[in-house]
Structures are given as structure tokens and as C-alpha cells.
Amino acid sequence: MTFVSFEYLVLLAGTFAVYFLLPWRPRILFLLAANYVFYAYWEHWYAYVIGFTTLMDYAMALLIDRTSDPGRRRIFLSLSIAGNLAMLGYFKYTNFAVDTVRMLLGAGAGGLPHLDVVLPAGISFYTFQEMSYTIDVYRGRVKPTRDLALFASYVSFFPQLVAGPIERAETLLPQLAAPRRLDLQRACDGLGLIFIGLFKKLVLADRLTPFLYPKFQQPAFFDGYELLLALVSMPVALYLDFGGYTDIARGSARLLGVDLSRNFDFPFTSRSPGELWQRWHRTLTLWMRDYVFQPLSGWPVLSLVAPATLIGLWHGAAWKFVLWGLGNGLALGAYILWRIRGPRASERRKGSLLAWLGTLLFWAWTLLLMALFFCPDVTTAAAYWQRLFTTGWETIGDPSLAALVAFLTVFMAVQIAGRHAPWRVWWARTPAGVRGLAFALLFYAVLFGSVPVGAKFVYYQF
């Protein structure tokens, strides 16, 4: 079930109504049942997949913890990682591999079948979460839990199961393990976050996306100005979609007394590739930093290229995502090189011409790469770039595009204000009446402004 469905409303309201009434042990079992209902509602066999990986990682973590022999610990960790990657690989990358082999071998690979594999929703998220658990147990950062129901609830916690944020055991497990009482303030905050998420998703993202999507599907029918605006706006739409999802996830979790990580921190105000990845999908970036970048830190090139490429591949089993990830990795590498070998810090200080040019270049590169992300394949992305630079800009002045420019201006103003203003402090000091009325306003904005049927969240497919 998606977050913008009646079924989810029932599940969340039902879970919230019962959750705090129960003592801790039945509460965890109840939460686990809710998690599995949420997940199995898509396809009942999804529950078997997540159940299997949960049991595997639960056992491996205990085995790692039980022995002090480094070799055996490494074997158990390898089994856990291999098991998770095998599941992910089978469901997500089998056909990608088959198609690649077929492409390389040409006629020689005629007998390779295209497998009918369905990707379980959210598998990319929860396998990463499980791997982080066993790795952290191996590293001694986390003590494994012996409580299977608690661990299974950590893996399958429904607010963040299908599209993150990717949580760590050290932050989520203690919250689930603590017997919390209902906190009305937190519940109100959670409700507010849910409505902010619904606003981002149903009012903004779902209105933007249908307008922009055709540009990436068939760029040949649009002129340069439209393609440029689409290139700038589609990442915004994606941010509103995924950010909206994350807000609903965090809000739902907060209703249940759990704080999830923030995934976005005004990413469009970033001034460099490094900063962008600290502000965009932060939990994935931090995961890559801790579990891919750091182990590879002895190999400077590999440590940069591998996480970026993996982030690309994580987003989808297609070469366009690999190239997109590589492109971002190159930008990151160039930026680090520039920091080390480039002008002195005084020359590239904030606000200098050089700093502005660098930011401009970084965003131009990042946005151009987004054509790879949104176009159906590399060939279409190439056509997009070609058309972007070779066709006229006849549509300047078109009212709908002017509205888009106006929206982007407001959006950027909100991003910049959000980054620099201490809005959390202001909000905390705002009188209760203003807060209450602001919520009522948001409620009506969602009620009236949302599109009739919300599209699926973009990040569910990963």
C-alpha cells in the first residue's frame, strides 16, 4: 500500500490507536504484524523475502558476536553480505546482467533468457539496512539483539520500509526497544510532517511531473527552452516527491514515538558536489561513506568512483544509471582535486567570483547528468542534450512555462531561506494559535490542492 492510499490511513490510524495501549512486548509483536501487513499488502510473497533475509541476518549477527575468532567472524559477515547481495542481485540485477551479456556477445548470446523477475518494493532499502547491522556488529559498534521480534521490527518498520530513510541499528533499535508513552507534542509534530509530505507530493510533485515527464520521453518534440526548464524542474519534482515521501515516513514514525533520520537538508542550496551529497538522500550517502568509501580509502580513485557508481546502480539496473553515478563520481573527484590542487582557500572563498563560477559549473554538470536519470535510456538522453543545445527557444513567454519559472523562483527562495534562517527555533517559539491555524491551512491546501489520484512515489521503484 502506498502512503497516499486509504488503506495506509487505516493502517496508520489503527496502529497508532492500539500501539500505546499495549505493554512493551505485545506492542512489538503488534508493530511487527502491522509491518508485515503493510508489506504483504503489495504481494504476499514479499513477506517471505524480507522474512528470509531477516532470519539470516539475525542469525549471522549472533554468530559474529558469539565468536572472537577473526576468521570465523569474517566468514559470518561475508555470508550475511553475500546473502543480502544475492537477494538484491537476483531480484534487481539479473536481467540487467543478462542484457549486458547479450549486448556484449551479440548473436552468441541468443539462448540467454529474459527472466520474469518482479522486484519486491523497497528491497534496495532494507537489504542495505540489514547489511549495515551485521557490519556494525562485526565492527563492534552495535551489540546484536537476541530479540527476533525486535530485530524483525527494525528491518521491516513500516514507515520507512519501502523507501527509507535507511536507518542504522544504533539509532532505530534502541528507539523501538524503549517502552515509550504517548507524547502529544510528538504526535502533533508527526501529523504536521505527514501533511507537509502530502502537500509536497500531491499538490506540487504530482502536478509538476506529468507536465515535465513527456520532455524526457520524447525530447524531439520540444524546443531548447522547454528542455532546459524541464532539466531544472524535474530534479525539483523528484525532490518534492521523495522529500514528501520522507516527510510522511518521518511523520508516521513520530506518531509512534520514533524519530527517523532527515534525508534532505535544502539540497538545492548546495555549492559543491560534496555538499550536495551531504544534503540529498543523506542516509544513502552516509551508508556509502561508512560501508564503501571508508573500506576503500586506501585507493583514492576507487574510493570515489565506486560509491558514486554504486549509488547510480542502486537507483536502477540500467547503464544510464551507471553513467549517471559515474558522472557524479567524476564531479566529486574533480571537486576534491580542485580543493587540493586548485586555487588557495582565500581565492575561492565564499562569494568570490571563482566560487560562483565553480558553483555554476557544478550545477550545470549535475543538471545535465539528470537527463540520464529521467530519460528512458542513454540514446534518448543523448538526443535530449543534442536538442537542448541545437534548437531555438521559441517558447519563451509561454504562460505555462512562465508559471514554471515563477514556481522555481519561489522554490529556490524557500530553499535559501530554509538553509539560512533559524526556522526551527522560530517555529518552536510561535504561539500555539498560529501553529494550529497553520496546520488548518495546510490541511485545506492538501484537501483542495491535491491532484485527484496520487501517482506512485518515484523512489518506491528502487
Add this chain to the structure above:
Amino acid sequence: MRPWRAVLWALAGILAAELSLPPLLYTPLDPGQRLARNSHLRRDWDNYVRATSVARDPEIRVLLLSNSQGNGPEYPDRVIYPWLLQDELNEGRQGPPVRVVNWSFGPNRVPEAIVLLARAQDLRPHLVLAAFHPTWFQAADYEIHGKGTPLSMFPGDIVDTAWLYRDRLPPAFDAHYVRPITAVSALFARGWPTYRFKDLPVSWLQVNVPWFRPFVPEGEWAAWSLAARARRSRLQSQPIARAFAHVPHAGLMDMFGEAAARLHAPLVFVFQPHYYLLPQESDVPAVVTRALEAKGFQVWDMSQTVPWREFLEGQNIHLADDGHRTFARALAERVRPLVDSLPTARSPR
């Protein structure tokens, strides 16, 4: 204490809005008002039908049944073809004014049209225009997996109208659809709005006060919203075969024809403009034409009246504003002689 205060303020704000918004935003259904469609768009046509059924003689009432095309998604009333058709028919007219009563509804469902035809007996139209796609009579509206399609799959309006107006429906419809409906289920449909509007998001506020989202026609939103879908298509239309694989269901065509015949008015079935090209080999239009002509309909193929550039960009289903103009003009050309030949008086029901 503080969260409680914020919650109370939020509830107070919502309550104030609940009390003050409806009179401001909800268009009353005044029979004297020239309405092209319900102020709730396609929802709650029970109210709309009742308001527009009141005769204002002397006038010529043209009943228009269509699907979303007749609702003109993305546009305000004044630029969509039912309104423009009415303008065209009244231009330079000597006799009593022509009123196009637009009972276009949302989805492509035949039972919905049939129960509307039953309601139209109150309206006593001088002419009936039904504008649909040739593949409209789809078997899924009749049976699914070998069982009769339950009416409960349709909005609550259909369920209770079918029950309350069952004596006006063709016997075949009654036998096929209405029998499973009980007084309890009709009461259920009337009494529980979420059931009645079950295709809408469920919210007490939304379903109990019918001023929710569609109080502003979508066109008004489109004027400033970012979707900006009100643009001409620039993607060349392609022949499409799959959509025409449906064999029109004979039972549905019979019921529809019989329900329309009960209005005792000239009947016209228009193949409405569509973006995709019909494959030459498709015999669906011919099958539908034969069946409906046997029921007394004139069948006009106007499917290619509007060039593909005059459809909305992106969705490639609905007409853009110039498409509405083109179609209204073409339709008026064909309807005008019929209207001019109609007797003004209609006997009471």
C-alpha cells in the same frame, strides 16, 4: 498544555472554514442558471440532474450524454464544446432558445448512461445526443469473469438511482443489474456518503459537505497551476489497435437503445473525436452503427473532426480549447437542421 492548545486552534480553524467556505465557494444549483455541468464537476450528479431537469418552456432541450470529453477537463465551462454548441445553435435563431443540457459523466460506463436516460424522462428532451467512443459498449460493464458486473462497482449515485427509478429502466437492465440491490443497499448508498462517493478520498469533511475540491472547475486551476496541461499536443498521433480489440457488447447496446427510445425524442449517437487513429480494418464502428440504427439512432462518425494538434498535450485524450471549438462548430452544423425541424412543444410525461 501547549500541544492541546495548538490542536484546539487547528480544530477551530477547520471548524471556521467548514462553516464559512461552503457559502463562499459552493455554486448553488439554481435551475434558472445556465449550467454546462455540475459545480462539483462529475460528482453528485443526483443533485445536478434534479436541478437541470426542470423545464423552462418555451425552449428546445438537447440532452447531451458524454464522458469526460463533455466535461472538458482542464477548462472552465465557457470554452468546452457543450456550451459552445449551445451558443452556435442559438446564434441567429428565430424560434425558442436551445438549451444543451450537459449530463456528461466521468468514466466510460454504460450503466451510468442508462440510469441517466431513466432520469431524463423528467427532462423530456427534444433531442438526445450521445457522444462516445465506438468501443464504449465494453463487455466489462456487463460481466466480469462470467458473472454479472455488480452495480456496486459504480458510484453510489448509480446504485440508488437504479433502485429508485427501477420502473423506468429497461427490463433487461433491471434483470441484469438491479435485482441484487435491496432497499437496504439503496439506503446504505444514500445514508453513507463515503459509499456514495467511494471513488473519492475518504474524509468526513470531503464526503459530508459536497464542496470539496471540484468547487473550482479544473480549468480555473489550470489557469495558474503548474501542471499547465492546457496545451496543444505536439506528439503525432499513431494508429492504435489494442484499444479497438473490444467487441461491443450486444446486451449493453440493446439496453442503451431501449432506455433512449423511452424518451420519445430523436436520437443521435456521435462517435466523438479521438486522438488516436482508428485502424482501417476495425469493424467496431460498423457493428455499433448497425446495432444503434436498428434502435432508431442516427449514427454520426465525427471521430476525425478534430485534428490531433487540438488535443491536450501529454495526456492525448481530451480536447484542447480549440478542439472544443472545432468540434462544437462541426457538431452544430449537423445538429442545426435537426433542431430547426423539431416541434417546440413536448407532451408532459
